Amino acid sequence: MEDMLFKLVEVPIETQNSDLSALEWLSTKYPKEDLFFEVKDNLIITHIRQLNFQNFQQDIQSLLNSKNGNAHQFKYLESIVEAIASIRSYGLKAGKRIYINYNSERKVKNREHKEQKRETYFYAQNHNFSTQNQSLPQEFENQIICGDSEVVLKKFPDNCIDIIFTSPPYNFGLEYAQNEDDHHWHLYFDKLFKIFDECVRILKFGGRIIVNVQPLFSDYIPTHHLISKFFIDKKLIWKGEILWEKNNYNCKYTAWGSWKSPSNPYLKYTWEFLEIFAKGTLKKEGKAENIDISGEDFKKWVYAKWSIAPERKMKEYGHPAMFPEELVYRVLKLFSYQNDIILDPFNGVGTTTAVAKMLNRKFIGIDISQEYCNTAKKRIESQLF
Ligand SMILES: C[S@@+](CC[C@H](N)C(=O)[O-])C[C@H]1O[C@@H](n2cnc3c(N)ncnc32)[C@H](O)[C@@H]1O
Structure with missing residues (x-):
């Protein structure tokens, strides 16, 4: 005050x-x-x-x-x-x-002029995105779809999704139900980027794609940078980055050979990233009556370091790499309006779709595993009261 x-x-x-x-x-x-x-x-x-x-x-x-x-x-x-x-x-x-x-x-003098001269987000200028958004065909609305996202997303028209929020498979040997998660990195990124190509295409003008990514520190792969480079090359605007502090200090990996020696100290991380991109413009249109974030939450969450415990119910849901509902809750309240169409192309057991439904958003969740899709559907159905 x-x-x-x-x-x-x-x-x-x-x-x-x-x-x-x-x-x-x-x-x-x-x-x-x-x-x-x-x-x-x-x-x-x-x-x-x-x-x-x-x-x-x-x-x-x-x-x-x-x-x-x-x-x-x-x-x-x-x-x-x-x-x-x-x-x-x-x-x-x-x-x-x-x-x-x-x-x-x-205060910077002549701020606007200087910004123009510097060319704000120069890498995303001269894009060819159509500003004409389209309606999502009814058959996809509020659906959990089992399939390979690369194939499924091809059926969607251009510019029809408001928000894509996802965490891609990690490719470091987690035991997923369906696919093998230990491809060579080239194959992994080839596949991931084919799916992300579709995501860029189907995102509305003004829509946002938010990717939760745990960099593969153990393999020295800066996944968050590679993914960001991909979207920047596709002329999306990098809107920012949220640091998700998980506070899980009992990280398992310790390279004993490097103990107390500068030869190759092993760095530990207790956090992940959320990389946020916008298509065409940073401003997302929406009706004021569809805003559902409180002033208090807005103030807290624009401070871009979020302390949220990791999901504790992974065993119960039978999935090894879920993100917590609170993470989705904040993302959707901060970056989307009620009634927006939310897509998760790696939906797992449906955390994104369950929270989207709870928050009066429309949802689509795609996962390659039938088992995970069944769980995702149950989470949606359990909200039907
Ligand atoms: C990190 S998990 C996502 C977990 C999810 N956020 C949750 O809370 O349940 C990644 C998911 O991607 C799925 N997946 C892997 N390859 C896929 C593909 N080509 N198309 C669709 N889903 C795929 C895996 O089955 C896995 O469930």
């Missing part, structure tokens, strides 16, 4: 159990133009313009230490520190965090 001159930070207090004298003491330490407190009903409102946050924390800590026996009466100070710490956007100047107008100095 902020007025024109100050950012406002509100902290609730139990007035009868709190000793507010600390606020007076703090007010003597910080100039009123930078920081002051206001007590209103059961709230302490901190008006803050700029602050050496480290000093502020130290001041509060030493105050709490000195009040040893009565520290509970000053607990609200910790809440104020936490609330200020949670403000993520600020500038920095001479050791101070600047909370107001910190951007104004950085």
Whole structure:
């Protein structure tokens, strides 16, 4: 929250159990133009313009230490520190965090002209995409289709899908039900890119393709870069990247030969990527009444590092490489409108299609395994109440 001159930070207090004298003491330490407190009903409102946050924390800590026996009466100070710490956007100047107008100095003069001169996303200019979107034939709407996506997608008209969200097979020996997942990398990418070629074709103008990819660090294959290069070469706009932090610190791979030696240290990763591309334009048209993301979620999720635990029910669903529903939930709320058509060409046991249905989107899921498709259908049917 902020007025024109100050950012406002509100902290609730139990007035009868709190000793507010600390606020007076703090007010003597910080100039009123930078920081002051206001007590209103059961709230302490901190008006803050700029602050050496480290000093502020130290001041509060030493105050709490000195009040040893009565520290509970000053607990609200910790809440104020936490609330200020949670403000993520600020500038920095001479050791101070600047909370107001910190951007104004950085304003670029003639921004538009300079952007034109540089040619924003130059690699995606001069595309040949038609701007004419088409309706999806009824037979494909809300279907789980068993088959090879390369073959199935050829039956779809151009420009008919709003959002493609998928995680391709990993090709590192996971035991999938149907296909062998240990092709030579050339064959793997050949096949993957044939399917992605179809995806680009059937995506609407303004549609988005979002690929969850775990780079094959163990084989030194930067899959996320290769996939991004593919879409960039196809003249899609790289909209950005989300880092999905899985926090799974017990990674299994350790190259013991490289322990404590610079000879070849083995890097470990607890995250995957979501690479996001747009066809023709970054702006996706849609009706305002079909937006279903809350302001709070929007604020949290545009910060592009998402901490989400990996799917825990893989055994139950009988699939070795599912992504969690929460991941799909955020992607669909942030990048699509209700009623949009969502496709997953590697749908597995149907996490994308189940969440799309739950969120009032239309869905199509394709997987080569009949067994996985059966599970995906059951997940859809279990929502029919
Ligand atoms: C990483 S998994 C996707 C899992 C899915 N996100 C979920 O949560 O269940 C990749 C899937 O691609 C499927 N697949 C592999 N080759 C395919 C192809 N040519 N066409 C369609 N599906 C294929 C595999 O059967 C596997 O289920």
